[in-house]
Amino acid sequence: MKKQYNGTWESLNSHEVPAWYHDCKFGIFIHWGLYSVPAYAPITWQLGEVPIDENWYANNPYAEWYFNSVNVGRGPTYEHHIKTYGIDFKYEDFVSMWKVDNYKPDKWAELFRKAGAAYVVMVTKHHDGFCLFPSKYTDYNAMKKGPKRDLVGDLTNAVRAQGMKMGLYYSGILDWRFAHDPIIEQNDNFNKACPTYEYADYAYNQSCELIDNYKPSVFWNDIGWPKQGEQNLPYLLSHYYNNVEEGVVNDRFNGLYHDFRTMEYKYGESNRMEKWEMNRGMGLSFGYNAIEEDDKIMSVEDTISLLVSTVSNNGNLLLNIGPKADGTIPKEQEKRLLSIGQWLAVNGEAIYGTRCSKRESAIDESGVQIHYTKKKKDLYVMLDKVPQGAFEVVIPDLSGEIRALDDKIFYDFEAFGTGVKIKIHSHQTSIGSIAFKVPGGE
Template identity: 45%
Template sequence: MLNFETRIGPDLGAHAPRYPQNGVPDWYRDAKLGFFVHWGLYSVPAWAVQHGEGVNIPAEDAYAWHQYAEWYGNTVRIAGSPTWERHQRVYGAGTSYEDLADLWDASAFDADAFVGELVGAGARYIIPTTKHHEGFCLWDTRTTGFNAVARGPRRDLIREFHDATRRAGARFGVYYSGALDWHVSDFPPIESDTDLFRFRRNDEHFSRYSASQLDELIERFSPDVLWNDIEWPDGGKGDDPFAVAALLKRYFESVPDGVVNDRWGVPYHGFLTREYRDIPDILDQPWESTRGLGYSFGFNQAEDARHSLSGDELIRMLVDVVSKNGNLLINVGPAADGSIPELQLAAMRTMGAWLGQNGSAIYGTRPWIRFGEPLAPVRYTSSAAGVHVHVMDPACGEVALPPELVGRDVRWADGSRAQIKTGRDGVSTIEIPDALRGAAVAVATAS
């Protein structure tokens, strides 16, 4: 996956604008866990080719056999692709992707119940997709009739998400596809990473269109996070009032403790993003790991438990990311009707239960002097309470205590004091209580 902070063109020389200098606020660094919600027209077919262990897809076919269901609007235009073939069978050759807008029934969506599940799973911030690459807007926008109020659900879904999230006491953010909008473009389908940046509009008119939409979102919802995707049209990177620099200035004036990501294609960013990536060590800059519970962000009905993270795997991923100075932005992909599929719910609820007991070792923490040990299944976080030792395989029965923590009072999350043993080799270990050996991660705190 691409590192977007390295894409900062075009070079405007003396005409380069001045960007805000806002950093990453403490509330974001303390939050640790957010939820993405990918929901759109792609949720109607809810389908992509299965990926995963044992599946070998040649690089040249990666876009025709795309793992992301939310890319259905692109893969369906690649003649002969599995998505194209299935679409003909299910919907008929005369049904376009955009026709799916009139088939979208979101009648099962209850924003308070939905958000309640996310907050119950431990979310401190929630970021729904306001407009994905398909161009369909989920709020009551003045800019286009291709939106969820005029068609399909006939509801302002972002307003409902926003209001429910604020009522639940969580932070609210918006995802927005800045430079890709297939509805207002007339390019061939994207079939490579090169096409990803070649087949997109960069003209001033589209730049103004994108800025108008994002200005609407800022004015109406004062989002705590602006999560832009696939950069911004080059025609909107100058010193004009509709360009990125001016837009971000207006945003930070409206939301002083807001934060942005790194996917703008300009020399300024907030936190770094890493998508479906394993990060080997602590990153100096605040960053965010993002992925779906399965191999897709949008709901893929072809996936089952073999393709999706279990609750225990999700917990271990969260701990690993936080130990390396990151936040985890895990995605839930609702069905078209607005319900959360049971497979996703099960993993979310398992994580929520674990955080209910161990959240003090996650929320508000910072990295320790190292994230873990090279040969031991352990991760570390630190806070005012001390150093939190996360045992990633509690069934092993015991774990070595790092020498820096020997002599401290060490207690397990249930309040029991850890039994420290020192072997002939001088290595101190702590025994894991029987009651914690079946946990996804057992946590002890050295104070």
């Protein structure tokens, strides 16, 4: 019999993270909205590298924060907006400019599957308040204005047709159509957030719409939840679990509840004892930023390194793409997705369905990073940041057969003290880690 949740914290705390979320390891985040029309933000810092203060918000590298960056009244985005569109051009004027002639959800979903993603999370409403789904609670949505279609529904169907899980992002605590003062320091995300019970009800009702209409496998709330509606959270989350048995939620509910924790670039906390998720863009922005060209985003090698280091330490990687306004996925982003898929096609056994090993990641004296995952009694060893050509690595406290997952790796191994020395004679891989299986090695 299906478990039922009764609208209390006690009931919710009995919820367990579903196996599929532990198994999947790699997902695609999608930030696409009105902000994709101006497609601009300065290239500054990763989140968490510098204090999140007025200087951060005036120089915000997130293109999806375009509305707020202009509203701050100074900084590169403000200057760009005045120069490009004029001082009287309002953010809402981008609605009529947003055409999605090249939006092909089936092609998007096919690309995500080729990339090796097991789940997708799409932004349904960002902080600017424009909804990518038809909502009976506002006409400020993509069915009524701009694209004139259910962008969320179309992709949801396409993703599920490719055998992947579909999740939805919702900006719970922020909607700049309800609260107009600019965010200029970190605490403003809560103290200047939509302060009315009217908005709390709006966020609650729209969340129910998303749950009831799309049954998302992930309900991904951003920043926090309206303080005026905190008392309704136990029922909302119970309603979600009762309608989506495989459902899972993140940790952005004012510290009150979570299934998994989140890291965003260098901001947030994670540990190997609790499930977590790394989410970030390929560059410094989530929304499409036209000046973040190929040389300004992560290399293929660094992207795969991020996947390996995240998974080996009990995390999932939710890697963002920022489509252009017309629905085109930038070539430089597509290139990285396909390269990840190529690596996973060979080495995915060391990623999918694995768990965090008792062995912690380490760096060999040669500089090679060593990461581990496990699957029942089998151990997987992944060597990252490897040099070109021949090299050797010692794996301590290990014995038994070692088998490379890539048959283009030429190697041998021998006992070395209480461990094993792996000798790589040559490898043709130019992207990412080299993975080995050690049957019974865990």
